[in-house]
Amino acid sequence: MTPVASYLYAPDPAELGCRPGATRCEHCDVRRFAFCSALDPHELRELDAIVTQIGVAPHETVIFEGDDARYIFNITGGAALAFKLLPDGRRQIIGFLFPGDFLGLAPHGRYAYSVETTRPSTLCRFPRSELTALCVRHHKLEQRLFGMVMDELALAQDQMMLLGRKHARERVASFLFRLSERAIARGQVGDPVELPMTRADIADYLGLTTETVSRTLTRLQRDGYIRIERAERIYLERREALSDLAEQG
Amino acid sequence: MTPVASYLYAPDPAELGCRPGATRCEHCDVRRFAFCSALDPHELRELDAIVTQIGVAPHETVIFEGDDARYIFNITGGAALAFKLLPDGRRQIIGFLFPGDFLGLAPHGRYAYSVETTRPSTLCRFPRSELTALCVRHHKLEQRLFGMVMDELALAQDQMMLLGRKHARERVASFLFRLSERAIARGQVGDPVELPMTRADIADYLGLTTETVSRTLTRLQRDGYIRIERAERIYLERREALSDLAEQG
DNA sequence: CGGGAAGTTGAAGAGCGTCAAAAGTAGTGG
DNA sequence: CCACTACTTTTGACGCTCTTCAACTTCCCG
Numbered sequence: 001m002t003p004v005a006s007y008l009y010a011p012d013p014a015e016l017g018c019r020p021g022a023t024r025c026e027h028c029d030v031r032r033f034a035f036c037s038a039l040d041p042h043e044l045r046e047l048d049a050i051v052t053q054i055g056v057a058p059h060e061t062v063i064f065e066g067d068d069a070r071y072i073f074n075i076t077g078g079a080a081l082a083f084k085l086l087p088d089g090r091r092q093i094i095g096f097l098f099p100g101d102f103l104g105l106a107p108h109g110r111y112a113y114s115v116e117t118t119r120p121s122t123l124c125r126f127p128r129s130e131l132t133a134l135c136v137r138h139h140k141l142e143q144r145l146f147g148m149v150m151d152e153l154a155l156a157q158d159q160m161m162l163l164g165r166k167h168a169r170e171r172v173a174s175f176l177f178r179l180s181e182r183a184i185a186r187g188q189v190g191d192p193v194e195l196p197m198t199r200a201d202i203a204d205y206l207g208l209t210t211e212t213v214s215r216t217l218t219r220l221q222r223d224g225y226i227r228i229e230r231a232e233r234i235y236l237e238r239r240e241a242l243s244d245l246a247e248q249g
Numbered sequence: 250m251t252p253v254a255s256y257l258y259a260p261d262p263a264e265l266g267c268r269p270g271a272t273r274c275e276h277c278d279v280r281r282f283a284f285c286s287a288l289d290p291h292e293l294r295e296l297d298a299i300v301t302q303i304g305v306a307p308h309e310t311v312i313f314e315g316d317d318a319r320y321i322f323n324i325t326g327g328a329a330l331a332f333k334l335l336p337d338g339r340r341q342i343i344g345f346l347f348p349g350d351f352l353g354l355a356p357h358g359r360y361a362y363s364v365e366t367t368r369p370s371t372l373c374r375f376p377r378s379e380l381t382a383l384c385v386r387h388h389k390l391e392q393r394l395f396g397m398v399m400d401e402l403a404l405a406q407d408q409m410m411l412l413g414r415k416h417a418r419e420r421v422a423s424f425l426f427r428l429s430e431r432a433i434a435r436g437q438v439g440d441p442v443e444l445p446m447t448r449a450d451i452a453d454y455l456g457l458t459t460e461t462v463s464r465t466l467t468r469l470q471r472d473g474y475i476r477i478e479r480a481e482r483i484y485l486e487r488r489e490a491l492s493d494l495a496e497q498g
Numbered sequence: 499c500g501g502g503a504a505g506t507t508g509a510a511g512a513g514c515g516t517c518a519a520a521a522g523t524a525g526t527g528g
Numbered sequence: 529c530c531a532c533t534a535c536t537t538t539t540g541a542c543g544c545t546c547t548t549c550a551a552c553t554t555c556c557c558g
Contacts, residue, residue: 084406084409084410086414086497087496088497090415091414092410092413092414094406094409105399106399107396107399107400107402113406136388139385139388142391146391146394146395149395149398149399149402150356153402154355156402156409157343157362159409160333160341160343160405160409160412163413163456164341164412164453164455165339165341165456167513198536199537200536206413207412207414208514208515209515210538211539212514212515214537214538214539215539218538230523231522231523248335248336417545447503448505449504449505458548459504459506460505460546461547463506479555480506480554480555501556501558502556502557503555503556504553505552505553505554505555506553506554507552508552509551510547510548510549511546511547513544513547514543514545514546515542515545516541517541518539518541518542519540520539521537522535522536522538523534524534525532526531526532526533527531527532528530528531
């Protein structure tokens, strides 16, 4: 299994919120959020030399669980999700990916999960072997990647707490709050939270069903925590209260 | 919060299954399973220079979530568990720790979880700053740690699937099977699986209650998958069938 | 042998899932 | 511009898995 046709898709730069001419790492909008920020401007040329920029249409699969992990990717625009499947089709979403996030780092040379876009997206693709070589030459780069993997591990552990011990209300509240925090960290607005994924995606991330996610959101709105403008745009009316709800009852 | 008295506990070497005189890394029983194996025998002396060996009584807390992460530990004997708490006391166990596993690697300088022993244990304690310095001198060591963190991340993602999408039977089957596989990887027997933790611990790991864990084990025994000799010793009568159950229905 | 913790089993109940249908939204083409 | 279609979201009724509460049993360790 290999993604093919999608790579030929040329996204409209405007819809990605990306500057068209930014093919050089030096001028990249999301560099400061990605591992690339570990390198000096002149070291960036070595990244430039091994990167391929790719446009991917929505709902296309970028990497397949179990495949040989030849590439590592950086998301520069759009949104994606990482997931694993059980043989009978049950799906668990491991995480949502936004500009600045990387994907494809795999133990033992095989992708541990699949990744598909939820929006038109742009990605930087690095051959794994060449990025590894770059890590050896530039220790800062490896340290940065190490740090990002540790952060991801900490997030995964928070998610275990959510999945194992939180109620539906707490899960949805946590989800909205974290999404807002991440948007702020990327320099975007945190109050109307944008949800670039379906209710089914949220459900498969939170260990619930679409119906429960929808009902819980409705209830949170009725109780004054949030206001749902459209399905994919939600205002956090009582940010602090929502955060409390997320961490307790 | 700092662990104190427990550090003074001197475990009987026999009960730990550890050779008494093995204070030198060179002669360590579990080195091949731990990150220490990344170093050559003569480089090991640098580890020797910064390590402190510690004995910990059962049910003592080794590190506290939120504390300043001054140390990194290696378990050399016994067993422990890592957990996080919600304000109201709900507990999620992040993982069980066995000889060869390390703990205390923390993003942003603070422990992301607490760790307590479930059996009399021995640990190697390394000052974080000195281990970091050693990583810079010996790149292999950092690579090994990086690899172990990536493995841990992959395990965490498997656990998300378990917590978010598997039924009680599948969770318990997965748990027993993985525990058996880990024992084999450590060079121990995989068939009578030893469970050095309580039913409550298992429940808090699998996102269930003690009652459900107990009932599910009883049912697995009734259906011929396992045989419970004592609460903490279980035979996997139909290993393959149990593995299938773990990954599907 | 005795007391306390851990484990097992039973009965009843709650939270979330399942099934079903209606309402909303987006994309397409006349 | 609007109708048509397909998908997503929302809402309702009902059922099931797992939890809760409680009693009993087993296992240790002094």
